[in-house]
Amino acid sequence: MGNDRQITVTTPLLPPLEEFTPYLEDIWKRKWLTNNGYYHQELEKELCKYLQVPYISLFTNGTLPLMVALQALRINGEVITTPYSFVATTHSLWWNGIKPVFVDIDPETCNLDPDKIEAAITPQTTAIMPVHVYGNPCDTKRIQEIADNYGLKVIYDAAHAFGVNVDGESVLKAGDLSTLSFHATKTYNTIEGGALICKDEIMKRRIDYLKNFGFSGETSIVAPGINGKMDEVRAAYGLLGLKYIDAAIDARKKVAECYREELKNIPGVRLMYDIPGVRHNYSYFPIFIDAGQYGMSRDELYFKMKEKNIFGRRYFYPLISTFSTYRGLPSASSGKLPVASCIADSVICLPMHHELDGNDIERVINIIKKRSL
Numbered sequence: 275m276g277n278d279r280q281i282t283v284t285t286p287l288l289p290p291l292e293e294f295t296p297y298l299e300d301i302w303k304r305k306w307l308t309n310n311g312y313y314h315q316e317l318e319k320e321l322c323k324y325l326q327v328p329y330i331s332l333f334t335n336g337t338l339p340l341m342v343a344l345q346a347l348r349i350n351g352e353v354i355t356t357p358y359s360f361v362a363t364t365h366s367l368w369w370n371g372i373k374p375v376f377v378d379i380d381p382e383t384c385n386l387d388p389d390k391i392e393a394a395i396t397p398q399t400t401a402i403m404p405v406h407v408y409g410n411p412c413d414t415k416r417i418q419e420i421a422d423n424y425g426l427k428v429i430y431d432a433a434h435a436f437g438v439n440v441d442g443e444s445v446l447k448a449g450d451l452s453t454l455s456f457h458a459t460k461t462y463n464t465i466e467g468g469a470l471i472c473k474d475e476i477m478k479r480r481i482d483y484l485k486n487f488g489f490s491g492e493t494s495i496v497a498p499g500i501n502g503k504m505d506e507v508r509a510a511y512g513l514l515g516l517k518y519i520d521a522a523i524d525a526r527k528k529v530a531e532c533y534r535e536e537l538k539n540i541p542g543v544r545l546m547y548d549i550p551g552v553r554h555n556y557s558y559f560p561i562f563i564d565a566g567q568y569g570m571s572r573d574e575l576y577f578k579m580k581e582k583n584i585f586g587r588r589y590f591y592p593l594i595s596t597f598s599t600y601r602g603l604p605s606a607s608s609g610k611l612p613v614a615s616c617i618a619d620s621v622i623c624l625p626m627h628h629e630l631d632g633n634d635i636e637r638v639i640n641i642i643k644k645r646s647l
């Protein structure tokens with residue numbers, strides 16, 4: 275029964291412990307634990323290089339950069355966003371007293387459908403907050419055109435898009451600001467952590483004030499900030515993690531290629547379309563089940579997998595717009611979000627991480643092919 279090892283949907287990219295100890299010893303020696311310390315500065319520098327972005331500001335998680343981005347641009351009124359995301363996207367609007375306006379998604383990319391944005395713009399609209407779902411780049415050109423025509427800001431929730439490039443350009447440079455999450459479950463992690471990416475020095479300074487209570491000096495407060503700072507231990511961990519990220523992405527790529535090859539012709543199982551010119555990070559491997567054609571519902575398959583100790587994730591399900599906080603909004607009715615509703619009811623993200631071996635992959639493929647139900 276060795277075959278029944280638990281296969282989890284993800285596993286954290288953990289650097290070897292013995293390589294982390296010297297970093298800890300150094301931090302103990304320096305006795306500088308947080309507030310823009312040595313490792314914090316190093317990680318910002320190294321991430322700018324790795325991600326090919328001009329400015330980055332580290333945060334203690336991936337939700338605070340969303341909240342601070344909205345503050346930094348003084349967004350208010352209504353913001354157009356997607357119901358097909360992790361709840362933090364919409365919560366960041368709520369915490370800023372902003373009304374989320376949900377717009378349906380494109381079934382091919384699972385991202386905000388640019389064709390549907392304009393109809394949702396009102397005199398109160400101030401920004402668009404799209405998500406690069408599963409690391410698939412949004413149609414950033416179309417979204418920028420709309421934003422430019424209407425004078426709107428664009429904040430990308432790029433929590434899934436670490437290291438994603440389109441035609442050699444980082445997708446993190448699109449829009450006014452982009453946010454990242456370095457949560458333990460993401461492709462690159464600092465256990466908890468996140469970042470806000472911007473294009474100029476003035477914005478970088480404003481963000482750095484806002485994440486440190488608004489302090490600009492020992493005794494001066496220039497803005498009503500919050501505490502979003504990343505500490506030295508996690509910054510050092512992140513610095514070490516950068517040495518392993520490329521190998522982890524390569525390993526994920528091999529898993530994705532295997533899945534893609536083996537699962538491409540199964541009736542009732544749809545795979546994500548592979549957008550040309552994109553350097554992926556292989557953060558997730560979603561499949562979409564058409565119950566009629568497949569002969570089994572998404573949930574039946576999901577629970578069958580569980581019985582075999584294979585853990586997928588119905589991600590994103592349920593839609594954000596169905597949660598009690600948001601369900602009363604005019605834009606939240608499922609009649610207005612037919613594509614997102616259908617996708618949320620058919621998706622399973624298969625196990626996807628750098629430690630899956632051939633045997634694990636075969637077990638996942640066998641169950642999807644109904645060889646081992």
Ligand SMILES: *Cc1c(COP(=O)(O)O)cnc(C)c1O
Nearest residue numbers: 335336337360362433455456457
């Ligand atoms: C993970 C995630 C976040 C939040 O990140 P945390 O680091 O967990 O706060 C926000 N948006 C999306 C799309 C995410 O997947």
